[in-house]
Amino acid sequence: MKKWNLVIDVAKCFNCNCCTLACHDEYFDNDFPGYAAGMAKHGQRWIDLLQRETGSAPMVEMTFLPVTCNHCDAPPCLAAARDGAVVKREDGIVIIHPEKARGQKQIVAACPYGAVFWNEERQLPQAWPFDAHLLDQGWKKTRGSQACPTKAMVTLHVEDEEMQKIVAAEGLEVLHPEFGTRPRIYYKNLHRFTSVFIGGAVSGEIAGVIECIADAQVSLKQNDKTLLETRTETFGEFKFEGIKPASGSYIVNISTAGFDPLSITVEVGQQSTFLGSIQLARAN
Numbered sequence: 001m002k003k004w005n006l007v008i009d010v011a012k013c014f015n016c017n018c019c020t021l022a023c024h025d026e027y028f029d030n031d032f033p034g035y036a037a038g039m040a041k042h043g044q045r046w047i048d049l050l051q052r053e054t055g056s057a058p059m060v061e062m063t064f065l066p067v068t069c070n071h072c073d074a075p076p077c078l079a080a081a082r083d084g085a086v087v088k089r090e091d092g093i094v095i096i097h098p099e100k101a102r103g104q105k106q107i108v109a110a111c112p113y114g115a116v117f118w119n120e121e122r123q124l125p126q127a128w129p130f131d132a133h134l135l136d137q138g139w140k141k142t143r144g145s146q147a148c149p150t151k152a153m154v155t156l157h158v159e160d161e162e163m164q165k166i167v168a169a170e171g172l173e174v175l176h177p178e179f180g181t182r183p184r185i186y187y188k189n190l191h192r193f194t195s196v197f198i199g200g201a202v203s204g205e206i207a208g209v210i211e212c213i214a215d216a217q218v219s220l221k222q223n224d225k226t227l228l229e230t231r232t233e234t235f236g237e238f239k240f241e242g243i244k245p246a247s248g249s250y251i252v253n254i255s256t257a258g259f260d261p262l263s264i265t266v267e268v269g270q271q272s273t274f275l276g277s278i279q280l281a282r283a284n
Helices: 018-027 075-079 106-112 143-147 160-170
Strands: 002-009 049-058 059-068 086-088 094-096 116-118 125-126 153-159 185-189 194-206 210-214 217-222 225-231 237-243 247-253 262-268 273-280
Touching: 002 160, 018 143, 018 262, 049 194, 049 273, 059 160, 059 194, 075 086, 075 094, 075 106, 094 125, 116 237, 153 160, 153 194, 194 225, 194 247, 247 273, 262 273
Parallel strands: 002 185, 194 273
Antiparallel strands: 002 153, 049 059, 086 094, 116 125, 194 210, 194 237, 217 225, 217 247, 247 262
């Protein structure tokens, strides 16, 4: 049967918070029996936006990651719940039943993603229910994906076999696959949030003036293996993206006609590395 999935393109998210606001508008002070009790006014973001700043001026990247209940196929919250307080529907949606979950704070602790919130006033564990009450009425999209201006959030209602074809074709990933929970929230371009970059700006003396050098050949090597190659842009800048944090030493090689080639050793840590202005020496 067809099941519900959500695909989030990290590269398209620019922190507008429309999905977060749409979720808050839908659930704050609104009860949907069998689906969700009203969420708290403060302290809960059932769809949240994480942000990361990496690099250093002038080469800085801001990346945003929408996170929510992953509607796992092997949900730890279901295993922790008593008396049927959490159900996994046949269409893939996980529901924390508001009439049965009261007082069961262990459901909050069971979620390894931190996506279940405790409503102190109601004494309820709560999470985003994939807008199931709307989908059951015939909606084709969640409110978050409907409100997203860049279509960074897309609702898919397909069979598992078709979803796996989409995952393979688009290179989709899930958060923390090592948890073994098999999420139904998928991410495209997740590396934008989880990886680091190495960048710099190449210049050299031309006719007695230090100028940016465009179209210089730049390669990235590790253990004598060339991993990536690029050319400098109009202002002499280059950037290698998708590098795993704390992955050791790399060598950046730069070469262009009329200048001596240059090799720079870079130790990659948890943050991106901007090498600054790299001035090449004129060839003899």
